Amino acid sequence: MKRVSSNDVAKEAGVSRATVSYVLNNVQGVRIKPETKEKVLTAAKRLNYHPDSMAVALKRNRSMCIGVASRRDIDEERYTKVLKGIRDVLAPKGYAILICSDEWNDKGYPEYLQYYYRKRIDGILLLSHIESIREQETEKVAAILRKEKIPSVLIDYHHNSPMVNCVDINYFHGGYIGAEFLIQKGVTQVVYLDSGTNTIQEKERIRGVRKAFEEAGREMDRITIVDVREDREEGSRRIQSILAEHRPDSAIIAGWVRYGFCALNMLNTLGYRIPQDIQVISLAGSSFSDLSYPRLTASELPLYEIGKKSAEVLLATLEEEVLPVRIQLPCRITARETTK
Amino acid sequence: MKRVSSNDVAKEAGVSRATVSYVLNNVQGVRIKPETKEKVLTAAKRLNYHPDSMAVALKRNRSMCIGVASRRDIDEERYTKVLKGIRDVLAPKGYAILICSDEWNDKGYPEYLQYYYRKRIDGILLLSHIESIREQETEKVAAILRKEKIPSVLIDYHHNSPMVNCVDINYFHGGYIGAEFLIQKGVTQVVYLDSGTNTIQEKERIRGVRKAFEEAGREMDRITIVDVREDREEGSRRIQSILAEHRPDSAIIAGWVRYGFCALNMLNTLGYRIPQDIQVISLAGSSFSDLSYPRLTASELPLYEIGKKSAEVLLATLEEEVLPVRIQLPCRITARETTK
């Protein structure tokens, strides 16, 4: 049960290890007799030879692995949709994906950096998470990435350093088109369910909503921002007070999908009709959006797309020294049943 | 911008590379003067030395990577919950996770096997998918895994070979406790929404449901199995015909979460009250189960648990030659609002 090495193939084919390497890698500029080639090929096949990736990596100084790290739970859609995009770009290029931890060790840097230093991965894709943004570690991380010229992309961080690659979501746009969509449906009055996390992302969304109302010439005091996280009941009270007015032109904008579902739940429980009595839109999609009752209209985040894009940017960075890139991807409305 | 090797550390500390290795790895049985040790440690820190994992792997003949492969989409909960369990077990042990493809290449075997042959991964965790079960590739795969003694675990395959590790879900149990739960709530009449995929998993579920009814002494003809995939409308017709009888003792059992949500949607649309008019239970959970209207009761699949378990089994296999293991994990009811 011994491993087959290039030496074994060489012996079997009656040639040297060098020849084996040349043939198997189809090296240009080295001419080898077709029959020798054939011998090597069949020997390799007969022995079921597979070159050791570690030896190759050691020699080539490339592991052909990309690390993906985030503080997010790996079962969040917010993570997996992005991962899927990353995978779809990297796999065809022969890069494998290594799931990395974003925990900071005692040495003062996160595990994925250790992986990079140890050359287990050739580059790093970093996906943001509220905590990681909040704690302002981003500055530190970006500084390291920049100083050591580590091939990497910050995903959804909305970070300002001009020297690191960033692929972000245009939350302003997401909020804007969401509100715009509602305005087209006659909405003049809105309760905005906010996570209260007060991140750039959330602020941008709200700014987008405000802008759309402003451009439509609607009074801005009709937008009520509620910090649902702080006081869950308050959201429900605000919605009910709006409903009590019996106006057909009111709506709920949910900053997070979860809040959208919660709102639907509450409205259903109270017996209101959606979208007749009140319309609902969520500023993020979900694979369950078309399974809710009623099916939830959403301004969808381009998660899969930022995954793809960031992987593409990273590949470009790996192939040649390019200037840092800063990209924002727009959102897209998927109209379903909670809006008119 | 050159890489720091153990040689550099050795020079800096004024010792040999061997000593560096001994000190940094804390090798037992080798006595080294505390002050020498100190010198090496500080030199390593000053130079910011990180051993090359590829060189280590080459030498130790271990990559400290586990491959996870499935035909499933990486953004399915069915995949990610398991992945999370795997991660939670492997990470503390120093194993990284490599996401592998389950696509079969022209050489007649799947990519993850190639990774193993190339020693990029030390072991393989295989997660089933309907297609992979259907096409009966499992036999072929299991044969290879067995013949070459590849450290691996088949997850949720319900495969019969006694020579490969298997960690499965007890679907019979899931169906049984689901039905039992309903029976306790007075249910005597059931429409079972089936995926029609006709896999062992689905058959076992139905068997479990039947068994529970049988043991309760309920008439078995009250269980109507509907292949929702084949004819989506039929499910809705059956449900409506049951509702037309105006009996308070009927229920829907959804084989897939998706069908549960669809049923809720239909019932809500038609204006029925859940659970008063009809009860609903799903034979699989979801992170959205407590966001539906009403919140969906479920007999939950132990996805996170099989992830953990299979990783544990794999680790055991890697550490010592152990006999193949066959494990089935039970399901668990989470009562919510769609049942009385």
Add this chain to the structure above:
DNA sequence: CTGTTAGCGCGTTCAC
């Protein structure tokens, strides 16, 4: 033109 020899990359570990 075809194929070989030898050394490299980097950390581990045995024999001294």
Add this chain to the structure above:
DNA sequence: GTGAACGCGCTAACAG
């Protein structure tokens, strides 16, 4: 505590 061999594949320089 050290020197040297080793694991495995790649590739520059070289020989037939």
